[in-house]
Amino acid sequence: xxxxxxxxxxxxxxxxxxxxxxxxxxxxxxxxxxxxxxxxxxxxxxxxxxxxxxxxxxxxxxxxxxxxxxxxxxxxxxxxxxxxxxxxxxxxxxxxxxxxxxxxxxxxxxxxxxxxxxxxxxxxxxxxxxxxxxxxxxxxxxxxxxxxxxxxxxxxxxxxxxxxxxxxxxxxxxxxxxxxxxxxxxxxxxxxxxxxxxxxxxxxxxxxxxxxxxxxxxxxxxxxxxxxxxxxxxxxxxxxxxxxxxxxxxxxxxxxxxxxxxxxxxxxxxxxxxxxxxxxxxxxxxxxxxxxxxxxxxxxxxxxxxxxxxxxxxxxxxxxxxxxxxxxxxxxxxxxxxxxxxxxxxxxxxxxxxxxxxxxxxxxxxxxxxxxxxxxxxxxxxxxxxxxxxxxxxxxxx
Amino acid sequence: xxxxxxxxxxxxxxxxxxxxxxxxxxxxxxxxxxxxxxxxxxxxxxxxxxxxxxxxxxxxxxxxxxxxxxxxxxxxxxxxxxxxxxxxxxxxxxxxxxxxxxxxxxxxxxxxxxxxxxxxxxxxxxxxxxxxxxxxxxxxxxxxxxxxxxxxxxxxxxxxxxxxxxxxxxxxxxxxxxxxxxxxxxxxxxxxxxxxxxxxxxxxxxxxxxxxxxxxxxxxxxxxxxxxxxxxxxxxxxxxxxxx
Numbered sequence: 001x002x003x004x005x006x007x008x009x010x011x012x013x014x015x016x017x018x019x020x021x022x023x024x025x026x027x028x029x030x031x032x033x034x035x036x037x038x039x040x041x042x043x044x045x046x047x048x049x050x051x052x053x054x055x056x057x058x059x060x061x062x063x064x065x066x067x068x069x070x071x072x073x074x075x076x077x078x079x080x081x082x083x084x085x086x087x088x089x090x091x092x093x094x095x096x097x098x099x100x101x102x103x104x105x106x107x108x109x110x111x112x113x114x115x116x117x118x119x120x121x122x123x124x125x126x127x128x129x130x131x132x133x134x135x136x137x138x139x140x141x142x143x144x145x146x147x148x149x150x151x152x153x154x155x156x157x158x159x160x161x162x163x164x165x166x167x168x169x170x171x172x173x174x175x176x177x178x179x180x181x182x183x184x185x186x187x188x189x190x191x192x193x194x195x196x197x198x199x200x201x202x203x204x205x206x207x208x209x210x211x212x213x214x215x216x217x218x219x220x221x222x223x224x225x226x227x228x229x230x231x232x233x234x235x236x237x238x239x240x241x242x243x244x245x246x247x248x249x250x251x252x253x254x255x256x257x258x259x260x261x262x263x264x265x266x267x268x269x270x271x272x273x274x275x276x277x278x279x280x281x282x283x284x285x286x287x288x289x290x291x292x293x294x295x296x297x298x299x300x301x302x303x304x305x306x307x308x309x310x311x312x313x314x315x316x317x318x319x320x321x322x323x324x325x326x327x328x329x330x331x332x333x334x335x336x337x338x339x340x341x342x343x344x345x346x347x348x349x350x351x352x353x354x355x356x357x358x359x360x361x362x363x364x365x366x367x368x369x370x371x372x373x374x375x376x377x378x379x380x381x382x383x384x385x386x387x388x389x390x391x392x393x394x395x396x397x398x
Numbered sequence: 399x400x401x402x403x404x405x406x407x408x409x410x411x412x413x414x415x416x417x418x419x420x421x422x423x424x425x426x427x428x429x430x431x432x433x434x435x436x437x438x439x440x441x442x443x444x445x446x447x448x449x450x451x452x453x454x455x456x457x458x459x460x461x462x463x464x465x466x467x468x469x470x471x472x473x474x475x476x477x478x479x480x481x482x483x484x485x486x487x488x489x490x491x492x493x494x495x496x497x498x499x500x501x502x503x504x505x506x507x508x509x510x511x512x513x514x515x516x517x518x519x520x521x522x523x524x525x526x527x528x529x530x531x532x533x534x535x536x537x538x539x540x541x542x543x544x545x546x547x548x549x550x551x552x553x554x555x556x557x558x559x560x561x562x563x564x565x566x567x568x569x570x571x572x573x574x575x576x577x578x579x580x581x582x583x584x585x586x587x588x589x590x591x592x593x594x595x596x597x598x599x600x601x602x603x604x605x606x607x608x609x610x611x612x613x614x615x616x617x618x619x620x621x622x623x624x625x626x627x628x629x630x631x632x633x634x635x636x637x638x639x640x641x642x
Contacts, residue, residue, distance in 0.1 A: 115611070171610060
C-alpha cells in the first residue's frame with residue numbers, strides 16, 4: 001500500500017517535471033483547456049442565475065409559494081375565463097385577512113388607448129395585499145374613476161403614462177357590455193410578462209362589482225406552502241414546483257443546447273491534449289524503455305503518461321482560476337445585458353442577467369474536465385503496454 | 399280629489415298608450431325590415447386611421463337564423479365564406495382550405511377589421527323579446543321626422559343594456575341606432591340611409607357602423623342589390639356548401 005502511494009507520488013512528480021519540461025506546448029494546451037473551464041462555468045452560471053432570478057421574480061410578483069386555481073381556469077385558453085370563477089372558500093377568509101393569501105379575479109376586457117382597440121385581461125386584486133410586489137397600495141388612490149396599475153411593457157406598448165385616463169370595456173357575468181374610464185395610478189416594472197403584458201390591475205372589489213361576481217375569484221395565491229389545507233371543491237392546488245415547471249423545462253432545454261457548445265469547446269481542447277499524448281509516446285520511446293529498464297511495469301508507465309496528460313486539467317484549473325476568478329466575479333457583478341425585455345420573449349427574463357456560481361457547478365465542471373482529460377490521456381497511452389521494451393530502449397519505431 | 403284621480407288615470411292611460419305604441423312601432427319595423435328570405439350583394443368599406451379598404455360580398459339569408467356570405471373581392475378575401483346557423487358561426491378560408499367555428503371570445507373580434515363584431519352579426523332575437531321599449535319623443539334625423547325609442551333590456555343575457563333607435567314615422571325604417579353600456583356610455587352608433595322602396599317595402603341600403611370608443615370613421619355597408627323572398631336552395635345553408 002505504502003509502496004503504491006510512493007509510486008503514485010513519484011509518478012506525479014515525474015509527470016509534473018515532464019510537463020513543465022515540455023514548455024510552450026504544455027502551456028498552450030493548458031491555456032486552451034482553461035478557456036474551456038472558464039467559459040463553461042460562466043455560461044452555466046448564467047443559466048443558474050436565470051433560473052434563480054426567474055423563480056424569485058415569479059414568487060415575488062405572481063405565484064407566491066403556490067396557488068389554488070379555479071377548476072375551470074386554464075391560462076393558455078382564454079375561452080375558459082368566462083367560467084373560471086367561484087366564491088372564495090370560507091376556510092380561506094382568515095388567511096386572506098391575515099395577508100397570507102391573495103385572491104385574484106380575472107376577466108377579459110378591451111382597452112381603448114388613443115382610440116385603438118386592444119384585448120386585455122382585467123385582474124382584480126385587494127389593494128391592501130403585501131404578498132406580491134405589485135404596487136397595489138396605489139389602487140387605493142381616490143379619484144372619480146376606478147384606479148388601475150399596469151406594467152411598464154403594457155404602458156410602453158399602449159403609450160400610457162401615470163395620471164392618464166383611458167377607457168376600458170368589459171362584459172359582466174351575464175354578457176352585458178359595460179364601459180368606463182380608468183385612471184392609471186401607477187406603472188410598475190417587473191420581469192414577469194404574465195403580470196405585465198396586456199394586463200390591467202384593478203381593485204378586487206371594483207372588478208367584482210363590475211362583473212357582478214361578488215366575493216368570487218379565479219386564483220388564490222398563498223404565502224406559505226406549509227399551511228396548505230385540504231383543497232376545497234371547485235379549486236385545484238398548484239404547487240410551487242408545478243407553477244415553475246415551465247421555467248425548469250426551459251432551463252433544461254437551454255442546458256441541453258449549451259451542452260453541445262461545451263462539447264465542441266472541450267473536444268477542441270481535448271484534441272490538443274490527445275495529439276500531445278500521441279506525439280509524446282511516439283517521440284519518447286527511449287524514455288519509455290528506460291522507465292521499464294529501471295523497473296517500472298508497463299502499466300506504471302501507462303499510468304505515468306495518463307497522469308501527465310490529466311495534469312493538463314489540473315494546471316488548466318489553476319491557470320483558469322488565476323484569471324477566471326477575477327473575471328467571473330466581475331461578470332457576476334455586472335451581468336450580461338440582453339438589451340431586450342421579458343415581454344419581447346414572453347418568458348420570465350431580466351434585462352440584465354447575473355450569473356450565479358455554486359460550489360457544485362465549479363467542482364462538477366472541474367471533475368468533468370479532469371475525467372475527460374484523463375480518458376483522452378489514457379487512450380493513446382494504452383499503446384505503451386503493447387511495446388517491446390528492448391525495441392523501445394533502442395528508440396525503434398513500433 | 400276627483401281631478402287628481404282623473405289626472406292619474408289620464409297619466410296611466412297615456413303611459414300604456416306610449417308603451418303599446420313603442421311595441422307597435424317595433425312590430426311595424428320588424429314587418430318592414432324582415433322577410434322570408436333575402437339575397438343581396440353588398441360593399442363594405444372600412445375606414446381606418448390612414449386608409450380605407452373595400453370588401454364586396456354576396457349574401458343569402460333566411461329570417462334571422464340562417465345566413466350565408468361569400469366574399470367576392472379584394473383578391474385576399476375572395477372565396478372566404480361565412481355560414482351562420484342559429485347560434486353557430488363557421489368561416490371557410492380558401493387559403494387554408496379549412497372551415498373553423500367562431501365561438502367564445504373569438505365572436506367578440508371584429509369582422510374583417512370592421513367596426514362590426516361577429517357577435518353583432520349573430521344577434522337574432524327580436525328587439526321586442528329582449529327589450530322594453532318606450533317612445534321618448536320625436537326628432538328630426540336627416541330631415542325626416544322620427545320617433546325616438548329607448549329600449550331597456552328586460553332579460554339579463556344581453557350584450558347592450560340600453561339602446562336608442564330613431565324610427566322614420568312615415569316609412570317605419572330605423573334611421574339611427576345607438577348602443578349603450580350599462581354605465582350609460584355610448585358604445586356603437588349605426589346610421590341608416592338611402593332608404594329605397596324595394597318590392598313594396600322601405601329598406602335602408604346604406605348603413606354606417608361606428609365603434610364610438612375606437613378611432614376611425616367607422617364601417618360603411620352598402621347594399622348594391624337586394625331581392626326579397628327568392629328561391630334559395632337548402633344546401634346553401636350547410637357546412638358542405640362552404641367548401642364548394
